[in-house]
Amino acid sequence: MMTLSAISLTTPLMLGGIVFVGAPIIAHLLNRKTRQQITFPSIALLQAVSSNQSKLFKVRRWLLLLLRVLAVCLIVFAFARPIMHDSALAASGGGDGLATVVIVDHSASTQRMIQGVPLYQRVKAAGVRVLRGLNSGTDKAIVLMAGAKPKPLHESFSGNLSELARLLGDTKASYERNNIEAALTEAGEQLKQVKGAYRVVIISDMQASQWKNINLKQLVRRTLPQGTQVNLIPVTEAPEVNIGLAGAGSKPVNPIVNRLSYLSVKVENPAATRQRVSVDLIIDGKKAGSQTVTLLPKSTHEVQFEAQFDTPGEHEVIYSLSDDNQLADNTYYQVVSVVDQVPILIISDEDERSPASELYYLKRILAPLGEGLDDFAVEVVKSNGVSGEDLNKAECVILGQVSEVDTDLAAQLVGYVNNGGGLLISGGNSNWQKLSEQLNRFAEDRTFLPFQLGAGQIVPDDQVLTIARGDWRAPLMSAFDERAQLGLGQIPFYRYWSVRSLTPGARGLLFFSNQTPALGIRAYGKGTVAMTTFGFSTGSSELPRFGAIVALLHSLVEGLRPADVAPVLYEPGKTLIFSLAQRNRKEAYFLTDQTGQRQLTQTLVEPDGLKIVADEIRLPGIYVLKQGDKNIKKVEVNVHPSEIDLTPLEAAPIARLTQNTEDGNDTGGITVTAESEADHSMKGEEFWEWLIFLALALLGLEMFLVGVWRR
């Protein structure tokens, strides 16, 4: 292919036909010669009458010649099948050739097998064809692998197109999710480094889950230099049935040693047909369960396994599906952190030995057995003795009855919640006004608690106040089934705090029969604050006498446990970051994959500790941060669930990607090229038909003029 800045010629050999331009010229000259030569007696009279006509005649002849030559040129040009890249390309092109960025989508979805061959082979082939379609010698290219972090195959633009094609041929489909925006941004940066006409070719399997929300026009305008021609080459295939694993969880989040826990995995069926699959569970390398499930069309089913861990620490859990056309999403990795006990801190100034006190009940409900046999390791501190370390250790803090909350404690508690901690505040305190003032002082918006409390209320003897309704679907209320709800509704309450108003963003979880909120929560910072308008002592209600208090407190404490509730989801290609408090640095930290192979990491010293950063995580699996022989932290890396649905965008949405959605578009335009014409992807818009049309118009005009002038 020959490229003339903004115009490429598909069949430049046809330009040889330009010799036919000689035909009208020769005809013109012959016509001049063969034009009737008349030796006239005297041309004086002729000169007198045709002084202007002779000039006009000459002009006419030249005009006719021009029209004929133009027509022939246009026809010859049309036969060379020219392709207009863009008018702007011509302006920017100069003599520097075409700078092409080939963005290759090698996301996990391209791993799918089509008749035994990965789809990625076709993606690569299209990319290689694009490179071969470039004009060797003048054009230059760079190949960007559009994974999670788009990266060029070669440091900079190269004119060695065959080498680029070879490098591209050696690549494999990744387990990553593509990031078109980042790829285009990178392409824009690369293009700014070179001169010439700019072109970006995007080769993608057009996975709908990735592309449906992309506004390509806007992206192109925002990320690429002005005048860049964008060429989209969809490598699509009719969607195959593909079942994938889309996520995993455990209940409780951090199971307790030797306690029954539930591990679950989400199985997604994007197909329009019912599917039956087998899901295997492997814990620490040993098969721990298997289930065969039937999946409804276009549904996600959660498969749950019972599991019991006999040792604390991080356990490696792997879920796997039977093989299908897409292997990348058939395995899901999970690191389950098993604990001996959940550390709970109760701040209370009461005497825990006093049987009627709130602390007495709280401690016995959360840790009835003592001696480390309970799920919760409860520690009690006085309000004036709370240290930062106490708070850091605790996964949940319960603020019981305290004489006062000084400013230090208030600041500590607000900071604790802000950093992701869970705080349960009992309504048993008698000095709420002061307490809430203190806490609100340190809050960003001067409101920390879910409620603004009014006056304390005592229920008259002739009335019964009970829990009338609750938001039972809330995670914190998950322990209450229907019977438990009924049970809770039977318990009479004697004392409670009226509520002046709910803090914006807060919501009530339990309500008394007089519609006063009994329990409310609000998110603050990264953590959660829960608060009751009643106390947990027998002075407030009959609650401590009923088993419902156990379910309520356990449920609240579990629900308020921080962080692991929404663990960071790592996916291949993304940066893995381990933040560590300053530790012994005598031995270096390193990261290994499941096979023990070390991964490339960077250790950054931060003011509050160390940060271990791993950029080159390309495969899904479980990675272990180690120091010496000691495992410090395990994380799981999984293929992103969006890679499961392999359905490509249909033609119409693809076409829409190229349409102008806004005025003032200053890009060079977006075109869609068929995969089979990837080597012609440099074409842009073919316009040979217009050339033929123009040539015919010129010939028509020529004939018209000849006819008129001869009349």
Next chain:
Amino acid sequence: MPSIPNQLNHQYLQPQDLKALRHLVFSPRHAIEGQYAGRHSSPQRGHAVEFNDYRQYQPGDEIGDIDWKIYGRSDKLVVKLFQHQTDMTVNLLVDASASMGYSSESATQGKALKEIGSYFKSGGGEAQKNGRIPEKALSKFDLACQLAASISFLITQQQDRVGLGLAAEGLKDYHPPGSSFRHLHRLMMSLDGVVPKGEARLIDSLEHMFRASPRRSVLIVFSDLLEDRDEIIKSLTKFIHRGTEVILFHVLHADELHLPEQLDTAVFTDSESGERIAVNVNDIRKQYELRMSEFLRGWSHETRIRNIDYNLVNTQTGYRKALEKYLFTRASRS
């Protein structure tokens, strides 16, 4: 009338074509001076058969001229005056410039004019066998020569004297007037094989002719008159003033009058100057014809006011018709 000699068959002279004109006499419209007694009236009064007038006898008059019968009746001495009858001297001047060589054939085929001129020598064909020039090949020079030859023949036949000269870069091949058929033969021979070329320089030719011709004679000019009109008129006026009758045959080709038909665009080359001009004939035809009419009107006017006999002939008419028309018209005006 004497019989026509057979050897007078020339390129431009076909005596059999002139049989119809034998009864016509080419006579001068004015009195002329001749050397010999002839059939034409002369300004010289003398002894001749044609009575002219009486006048009072004056001493010195011949006694023999006195009309005694008048004297007997009126007792007055009057002298009889007779119109002097003399022979006629006619000088022919044929324009042999390149422009006169124009014919339809030469124009459209771009042939050299000399080829046309030597048509009868080089070619065969039906036309030659008939002794006639085909219409397409008929040039203005041919028509002029045909007219000149015919007039010469008529003049010779009526025993008057005819001379001939060619206007080609001045007067060329001038044959002083003679009245024999041998002289006519020589004249015809001098016309044969002439290739019109160059400029006529008609003024010079007329000047030369002016000096060579007698005072009261007839001058017939055959030309396309493409030279300066005023100068030509000036030269001709000199002849008029000297008492010479001037007859002007304005010889034009039909193409000159209307521009060639069936012609779209063409390059016209001036036959004398070689200048070229490319024109679309159809576009300028009307304007050209207007200009041509103006041109002809100018000549007609200028000659008429100077008592010059102006005759427009064109190749389409043919020399016989043209001559016949001229002679009849002339006879009617005499």
